[in-house]
Amino acid sequence: MAVDRTDEGDPPLHVHDLDSADLDSRPAPGADQVMLTDPELRAAESRRYHAIADQSRTSDGGSWATAVPKLRAAWEEHLDRYPEQERVVPGTRPDGSWGTDTDRMLTAEQNAEATQVCAEIRQQGKEVIFPAMQRIEAADPQRYLAGLDHLLKGEDRLKEKAANVLLVEPDLTTGQALAKIPDAVRFTLRYSQEYYAEGVISDVQRVKEEGFELVKLKNLWEKEQYKGINSQWRNPDTGLRFEIQFHTPESLAAKELTHGAYERLRRSGISQAERAELEAYQKQVNELVATPPGAAEIEEFPKRHG
Known part of the structure; x- marks a missing residue:
């Protein structure tokens, strides 16, 4: 199951780096795959990626840096076995409508509204929220803003998300659908392992002092598929929501x-076999990430009861 996170990308043990027994634990593409149950597929892929990580660990306990090249090679091998499927290119059609496929469409009127709202989102992100985040970064040299090339979600991706919302809530305007997207503008603050917990707590307070409202904070350090803390915020003056992620380098x-x-896990139509492999891959990568001291104790918002 894919953990909720933001959109962005990258990537993997060549075949000869694994023992034949490890390779045999992965079902070969073909008819035999459909005979395996979900638990069997997940177990096979878990064994496969554990073998990758085990070979990456050194006598001193192993390191993230040692594991990464083999994990990158494993990802490239996955792409060779599961080539990218051709997808409809999203965009505006000759009649003014917008679409990716038959299920994700905006009428010409909806598309025009979405284009205008996306421009307003970009303007707020650049002129209001980004300067506030720069002030927060400047307040403490212990961490910095990372991934600023992903600060603004692309217009076609925003329109696709809005179309998804409208499929479920067709009575909304396109602007209202876009307002439900929590990461149209997003930031990442990166801390050292030692300073992480203290830095996150301090910076959450600094964002509040900039006048933004905390909507949600999710502590994902104990999850298998993703490590970090994700938060959603709201500009009370405009209602625009944005995301801040808190990470260590690893x-x-x-x-x-x-x-x-x-x-790939977000898409419909992937095979049972590929889903099992993708989930196993995410789990194995994140098993190698060390949890910073105190990170697991940072409280979520709203607080969970029970």
Whole structure:
């Protein structure tokens, strides 16, 4: 199951790096795959990626840096066995409508509204939220803003998300659908392992002092498929929602390494066999990420009861 995270990408043990027994634990593509149950597929893929990580661990306990090249090679091998399927290119059609496929469409009127709202989102992101985040970054040299090339979600991706919302809630305007997207504007703060917990707590307070409202904070350090803390915020003056992720160097690298797997898991129509392999890959990458001291104790918002 894919963990909720933001959109972005990257990637993997060549075949000769694994023992034949390890390779045999992965079902070969073909008719035999459909005879395996979900638990069997997941177990096979878990064994496969555990073998990759085990071979990457050194006598001193192993390291993230040692594991990454083999994990990148494993991802490339996955892409060779499961080539990218051709997809409809999203965009505006000659009649002014917008679409990716028959299920994700905006009428010409909806598309025009979406184009205008997307421009407003970009303007707010650049002129209001980004300067506030720069002030927060400047307040403490212990961490910095990372991944600023992903600050603004692409217009076609925003329109696709809005179309998804409208499929479920067709009575909304396109602007209202776009307002439900929590990561149209997104930031990542990266901390050292030692400073992480203290830095996150301090920076959550700093964002509040900039006048933004905390909507949600999810502590994902104990999850198998993703490591880090994700938060959603709201500008009370405009209602625009945006996302801030809090990472260590390793957890950020793991997120980027597994982004391709995350993207594929989001799509409909992937095979049972590929889903099992993708989930096993995400799990194995994130097993190598060390949890910073105190990170697991950072409280979620709203607080969970029970």
